[in-house]
Amino acid sequence: MSNFPILDLVVGMLFIFFVLSIICSSAVEIAMGYFKVRSKILTEWLTTIFSKAVDTDNGPKKLGIAILDHCSVTALSANGSAPAYIDAKNFAAALIEKISFDPGDPNSVPASLDEIQEKIKASDALSPELKRVLLSYTVEAKSTFASITLKIGSETDLFKSKVENWFDSSMDRVGGTLKTRYMRPFTLIVATVVSILMNADSIAIAKYLYNNPEARTQLADAAGSRPLIDSMNNRLNNAAALLPKGDTLTMEQFERAIKERNSIIKDANATLEGTIPLGWSREEFTPAQGRSVIPLLIAKVIGLAATVLAIMMGAPFWFDVLGKVSNLRSSGAKPARSADSQPV
Numbered sequence: 001m002s003n004f005p006i007l008d009l010v011v012g013m014l015f016i017f018f019v020l021s022i023i024c025s026s027a028v029e030i031a032m033g034y035f036k037v038r039s040k041i042l043t044e045w046l047t048t049i050f051s052k053a054v055d056t057d058n059g060p061k062k063l064g065i066a067i068l069d070h071c072s073v074t075a076l077s078a079n080g081s082a083p084a085y086i087d088a089k090n091f092a093a094a095l096i097e098k099i100s101f102d103p104g105d106p107n108s109v110p111a112s113l114d115e116i117q118e119k120i121k122a123s124d125a126l127s128p129e130l131k132r133v134l135l136s137y138t139v140e141a142k143s144t145f146a147s148i149t150l151k152i153g154s155e156t157d158l159f160k161s162k163v164e165n166w167f168d169s170s171m172d173r174v175g176g177t178l179k180t181r182y183m184r185p186f187t188l189i190v191a192t193v194v195s196i197l198m199n200a201d202s203i204a205i206a207k208y209l210y211n212n213p214e215a216r217t218q219l220a221d222a223a224g225s226r227p228l229i230d231s232m233n234n235r236l237n238n239a240a241a242l243l244p245k246g247d248t249l250t251m252e253q254f255e256r257a258i259k260e261r262n263s264i265i266k267d268a269n270a271t272l273e274g275t276i277p278l279g280w281s282r283e284e285f286t287p288a289q290g291r292s293v294i295p296l297l298i299a300k301v302i303g304l305a306a307t308v309l310a311i312m313m314g315a316p317f318w319f320d321v322l323g324k325v326s327n328l329r330s331s332g333a334k335p336a337r338s339a340d341s342q343p344v
Contacts, residue, residue: 009216010325022315023269038084041178099126112156138159236315
């Protein structure tokens with residue numbers, strides 16, 4: 001307990017927003033995994049960028065589809081669809097193999113960067129812009145390789161690394177599209193549903209904590225417990241780490257990730273239920289004698305909207321803010337002992 005009740009109130013509210021954000025983040029990840037959103041948007045990117053047809057062992061098909069069906073990429077995903085993530089090395093290998101495929105000699109492979117360069121020039125499966133980009137990478141790879149004194153790789157390796165870097169940078173932009181088109185709307189929907197179902201009204205919660213010093217202090221003490229906060233944040237990060245970045249997401253991995261997120265949601269919900277009243281009651285919409293119910297409805301809508309907006313900021317944001325504000329409530333961090341000092 002600090003000497004400033006209002007500071008305890010602020011810390012408590014930040015902790016509530018942090019916990020609610022964890023609940024929503026976990027629920028959004030479950031929804032994203034269930035609907036295979038990452039796979040769909042990656043498939044959309046590949047079929048849009050590589051939209052022209054290319055010859056394959058199974059006949060002509062879009063280059064993007066051919067890359068998805070390549071043995072280096074497809075893993076356990078269905079034909080014509082992408083896994084959740086594609087490793088850049090596997091993508092580069094699939095792309096080079098598909099644009100250098102010769103129906104007249106299926107077993108032929110390019111033996112040098114010069115051959116790859118000729119295959120790129122002759123390919124009808126690449127747009128003129130993409131063809132120029134890849135050709136510029138071949139020129140850069142040759143120039144870089146010629147200037148290297150100690151050659152531990154090859155021109156082709158340098159070219160592949162440039163294609164891999166291009167793919168990784170493209171995936172960063174695809175990730176931005178994923179957040180804008182899917183994650184933010186999903187988070188808004190989930191935050192709204194969670195706030196309404198739990199009746200997480202910021203105004204009502206703040207009033208309750210202000211009028212109940214014991215609950216306010218208990219919540220502020222929990223917020224000031226770094227082991228608890230760090231544990232909750234680490235569990236959220238570890239749950240995200242259960243989804244592999246470079247391989248296809250198997251059903252076993254997906255089920256394990258879902259179980260971990262469900263566990264996080266239950267623990268986070270239990271943390272709040274033991275401290276503040278959640279849920280709906282008739283008394284909330286029973287105005288005092290002679291007063292209208294309309295102001296109560298307006299206050300409820302504003303309080304729920306404030307909670308939704310707070311959740312939209314995300315758990316990492318509230319984790320950082322909570323750590324900074326909690327230091328104001330305590331006596332500050334213990335100063336580090338000098339390496340030269342000796343215990344007295």
